[in-house]
Amino acid sequence: MRQTLAMKILAAHSREPVTGTGQLVPCRVSLVLANDITAPLSIASIEKMGATKMFDADKVVLVCDHFTPNKDVKSAEQVKTVREFARKFGIENYFEGGTCGVEHALLPELGMVGPGDVVVGADSHTCTYGGLGAFATGLGSTDVAAAMVLGETWFKIPETILVRIDGNLRQFVGAKDLILNLIGRVGVAGALYKALEFTGETVAALDVEGRMTMANMAIEAGGKAGLFPADAKTLDYCRAAGRTGDQEIHPDPDAEYVQTVVIDASTLEPQIACPHLPDNVRAVSEVSDVTLDQVVIGSCTNGRISDLREAAAILKGRRVTKGLRCIVLPATPRIYRQALAEGLIEIFMEAEAIVGPPTCGPCLGGHMGILAGGERCLATTNRNFRGRMGSLDSEVYLAGPAVAAASAVTGTITDPVRL
Amino acid sequence: MKYTGTVHAVGDHIDTDAIIPAKYLVTPDPEILGRNLFDGLEAGWVSRVTPGDILVAGANFGCGSSREHAPLAILGAGIPVVLARSFARIFYRNAFNMGLPLIELGEDATLPGDGDRIEVDMARGRIRNLISGRELSFSPVPAFMQSILDQGGLVGHVRSRLQGVHS
Numbered sequence: 283m284r285q286t287l288a289m290k291i292l293a294a295h296s297r298e299p300v301t302g303t304g305q306l307v308p309c310r311v312s313l314v315l316a317n318d319i320t321a322p323l324s325i326a327s328i329e330k331m332g333a334t335k336m337f338d339a340d341k342v343v344l345v346c347d348h349f350t351p352n353k354d355v356k357s358a359e360q361v362k363t364v365r366e367f368a369r370k371f372g373i374e375n376y377f378e379g380g381t382c383g384v385e386h387a388l389l390p391e392l393g394m395v396g397p398g399d400v401v402v403g404a405d406s407h408t409c410t411y412g413g414l415g416a417f418a419t420g421l422g423s424t425d426v427a428a429a430m431v432l433g434e435t436w437f438k439i440p441e442t443i444l445v446r447i448d449g450n451l452r453q454f455v456g457a458k459d460l461i462l463n464l465i466g467r468v469g470v471a472g473a474l475y476k477a478l479e480f481t482g483e484t485v486a487a488l489d490v491e492g493r494m495t496m497a498n499m500a501i502e503a504g505g506k507a508g509l510f511p512a513d514a515k516t517l518d519y520c521r522a523a524g525r526t527g528d529q530e531i532h533p534d535p536d537a538e539y540v541q542t543v544v545i546d547a548s549t550l551e552p553q554i555a556c557p558h559l560p561d562n563v564r565a566v567s568e569v570s571d572v573t574l575d576q577v578v579i580g581s582c583t584n585g586r587i588s589d590l591r592e593a594a595a596i597l598k599g600r601r602v603t604k605g606l607r608c609i610v611l612p613a614t615p616r617i618y619r620q621a622l623a624e625g626l627i628e629i630f631m632e633a634e635a636i637v638g639p640p641t642c643g644p645c646l647g648g649h650m651g652i653l654a655g656g657e658r659c660l661a662t663t664n665r666n667f668r669g670r671m672g673s674l675d676s677e678v679y680l681a682g683p684a685v686a687a688a689s690a691v692t693g694t695i696t697d698p699v700r701l
Numbered sequence: 702m703k704y705t706g707t708v709h710a711v712g713d714h715i716d717t718d719a720i721i722p723a724k725y726l727v728t729p730d731p732e733i734l735g736r737n738l739f740d741g742l743e744a745g746w747v748s749r750v751t752p753g754d755i756l757v758a759g760a761n762f763g764c765g766s767s768r769e770h771a772p773l774a775i776l777g778a779g780i781p782v783v784l785a786r787s788f789a790r791i792f793y794r795n796a797f798n799m800g801l802p803l804i805e806l807g808e809d810a811t812l813p814g815d816g817d818r819i820e821v822d823m824a825r826g827r828i829r830n831l832i833s834g835r836e837l838s839f840s841p842v843p844a845f846m847q848s849i850l851d852q853g854g855l856v857g858h859v860r861s862r863l864q865g866v867h868s
Contacts, residue, residue, distance in 0.1 A: 306845060319726045323769050326729060331859045349727070356727035406767040406791060422769040422795035424855045431859060436845075470714055471761035475790055504761060506790055559714060646723040646766070667718040667765060669741045 284534040286442040287509040288477035291417040291531070295400045303441045303540075311341070312416075313395060314429045315403030317385055317642075318346035318357065321364045323423035324404055328431060336371050337433030343375040343394065344368050345385040348642045350378060353649035383614025383640040386410035386498065386582035391616055393523035397512030397531045402429050406501045407582050407664065413494030414520065415512025415531045420501060440477040440506050441540040443468070447482040449548030454698040456592070457492030458584060458662065458682030460484070460545070461499045462553035466563025467543060473505035476540065479533060480510050484547040490519040491588045498583045499664050502560040552697055554660075555680035558668040566685060566697040576659040577608045577690040579683055580638075581645045584662035585613030587620050589683040594626040596687035596698055597633040603693035608635040609644060609651050635690065647671045653678075660689050702823040704782045705831070706754040710815040711742065713759035717792065720763065720771040734770050735777020752779025755819060757812050759785065763792025772796040782821055784828070786810060797846045798855035804828075804839050811837070 283302060285293065293300035295309040316324050321344050336342050344364050349357035361378060368376035377388065386407050389395050397415035401408060404426040411418035421435065429435045445464055465472075478500050485493070493510045500508025510516075512531040520528045551565040579585070579593050590612060602608040610630045612618035618640065621627050630637050644651030645663040653659055653676035661671070666678035679695065688698040719741040721734055728734065739746035756775065762785040763771060772795050775783065783796065784804045796803045802823065806812065813819050818831040828837040842850070852858045 319723075320767060320769070323729045327856050330856045332863055333859075354727070360727060404767055404769075406765065408767075420767040420791050422767050422791060422798060424769060424798040425794055428855055428859045431863070470764060471787065471789075474761060474787060501791075504764060504789060646718075648723055665716075665718070665765065667716045667741075669722055670718050674741065674744075 284537045286477065286537045286539065287415070287479050287511065287531065287533045288417055288440055288442055288507055290533065291398055291400060292437055292439060294398065300439055303439050305439045306436055307439060308434050308436050309400055310434050311402055311429050312399035313341050313343060313401045314426055315343045315345065315385060315389070315401065315405065315408060316423065316426050317348050317405055318350060318361050318364055319348045320404030320423045320426070321367070322360045324427040324430065325363060325367045327424040327427035331427065331431060333431040336373065336430050339372040340374065342373050342430050343389065344373060344377065345382060345388060346378040347382055347384050347640070348646065349648050350382060350641060351639065380615060383617070384582045384585055384642055387586055387613035387617065390414060390494065391523055391614060393520065393525040396520045396525050396528045397516055398529070402426055402435055407498050409500045409505065409508050410494050410498040410582055412497035412500060412508040413490060413510050415510055415516055417507055417509065419507050440475060442477045442479050443473055444539040444542045445478055445480050445545065446542060447480065447484040447545045447547050449484055449546045451484065451547050451550070454684040455550050455552055456682050456684070457488055457495040459550055459553040460547060461496040462555050462563050462680065463545060463550060464543065465499060465503045465555070465561050466553070468503050470502060470559050470561045471504045473500065473503040476505060477507045477509060478503065478505045480508070485510065486513065489588065490515055491586045495583055499560070502664060552682060552685045554685070554695060555666055557666055557677040557679065560664070560666060560680060566695060569695050570697065572658065572679065572695045574606060574660050574689055574693060574695065575657040576651060576653065577606065577686050578644050578651055578659060578661040578663060579609070579686050580611030580613060581642065581663040582613065583664045584683050585611055585617065587617050589662065590617065590621050590626050591624070593683040593687040594629040596684055596701065597635065597691065598629045600633055600691045602634045602690045606690060606693050608690040609638060610635050611638045612640055614640050644671060660686055660695060662686050704755060704821040706819070707751065708755055708757050708813045708815060708817040708819055709750060710757045710812065711759070714761045714764055715742070715758055716765035717763060717768050717771045718765055721768065721774040726768060726770055729770070729773070731773045731777030734774035735779070738774045738778040747778050750778050750780065754780055755821065756780050756783045757785070758783065760787045760808065762788050764789040767791045769795045769799060772799040772801045776801050784812070786812070797849050800850060800854040802842060802850055806837070806839055
């Protein structure tokens with residue numbers, strides 16, 4: 283059978299022959315991840331399983347990024363549980379404090395994931411690594427606990443939806459707009475139980491960070507994974523992250539897809555996901571009169587250096603409108619230092635934005651940007667479920683960093699071309 | 702196994718933030734989580750639940766985050782089984798791993814309504830509405846998922862496997 287990317291990677295990690303979609307197969311995992319919210323449950327499960335060691339302590343990663351720097355005593359206790367577990371089980375890849383960043387930005391920059399890997403994480407946005415040609419997917423804490431102990435998990439070989447994107451992007455339209463447009467087309471359950479595979483000239487032209495932004499939101503269409511071929515750009519990215527020995531991975535020609543979605547990127551305006559689901563997507567021109575109380579630029583979707591550069595290019599010489607909080611969170615310490623070196627942090631501060639530490643905090647209404655009743659936020663994050671960022675009576679809009687920065691300047695949702 | 706209880710119905714695309722908002726994720730205690738079930742849908746929602754009641758949802762139930770706290774909160778509130786048109790993938794695995802059986806009814810099923818009393822017969826794959834008398838059939842839980850449930854969830858499954866390896 284001609285193989286899609288998902289099938290090809292899973293088959294390479296299974297001791298059982300893969301014959302088709304729908305088959306349940308055990309797969310060896312390359313890396314297992316959990317965070318400060320999900321690891322405590324994994325740890326409790328590992329204790330109940332009676333396990334005394336990890337399958338490979340070097341392939342287990344614990345990143346305390348959600349409620350850190352700890353927001354209260356309970357979250358501090360959770361982090362302490364994770365820290366002590368890491369010590370006891372000899373897990374070197376434990377991140378907290380000054381080495382810690384948003385997990386899905388941190389692991390790729392440290393060279394911990396690469397093409398052909400099978401990665402499971404107790405975080406739904408683990409699918410981000412599909413941008414590097416890895417089969418990566420989110421699971422719950424106990425599934426991840428089992429993978430930490432056994433070094434394997436089971437998967438149903440998914441059907442794949444092919445997404446073909448061609449055409450040149452106009453100015454201020456990027457990867458986030460492409461994925462929002464796709465989610466708007468297929469719906470939040472459009473890829474349920476399926477993998478998404480991206481192809482086309484626009485995808486080939488995207489940088490690896492943009493591909494990770496798109497793969498990140500595969501779960502927002504219900505997808506199990508969002509996969510990009512690993513090409514020369516992927517290998518360059520991986521080499522820069524200190525990896526060696528990676529190889530290109532492409533789907534077989536004429537692989538079998540359950541559906542094909544075709545997008546002409548040249549016609550797209552910046553896209554906005556309106557409350558309260560990520561598939562409630564409109565072109566920016568349709569929602570440009572919406573007033574805002576907060577803008578958040580950061581997260582595992584859009585907190586990378588390319589995102590900060592894009593936001594800074596717009597904020598340079600401008601000022602955040604009075605009465606609006608603009609929160610900028612570089613996703614990792616390395617991104618933060620890079621942004622400092624390039625003068626981006628200076629631009630954000632000059633514009634009177636708030637520059638915070640790397641954390642997932644505001645994205646999930648954890649801390650550092652909670653919304654009051656009636657408040658509206660535009661964020662570069664990935665979810666706008668009702669109450670996601672705080673009050674059930676607040677609203678979250680999703681967009682890319684260029685729109686976020688332009689909107690912070692005007693106080694209403696704004697297409698950057700109109701500044 | 703049979704479950705008999707009053708139905709609490711919720712809609713399509715109910716996400717994990719609606720099931721249990723992030724502010725409660727500072728504890729893994731099912732009882733505490735259960736007391737706040739669906740707090741992201743409506744404050745005090747859980748007060749209408751009597752242990753043994755059954756949850757019926759629309760499409761894509763449990764979409765969103767990987768938080769296992771979601772099925773734990775449902776179990777913590779005393780709900781033993783969930784019926785839906787379809788489930789989000791991570792939630793589906795998590796529920797069985799936690800020992801919460803899920804029944805997928807498909808997009809075209811006529812769902813029992815809020816307040817109905819129903820009997821769910823897992824072995825026969827039948828749901829009987831005790832008020833209207835209407836019956837509904839469903840495909841049995843997949844054998845692999847049933848074996849996880851039979852061992853009390855994934856923890857029991859892995860524990861037996863580890864003991865097997867060590868013996």
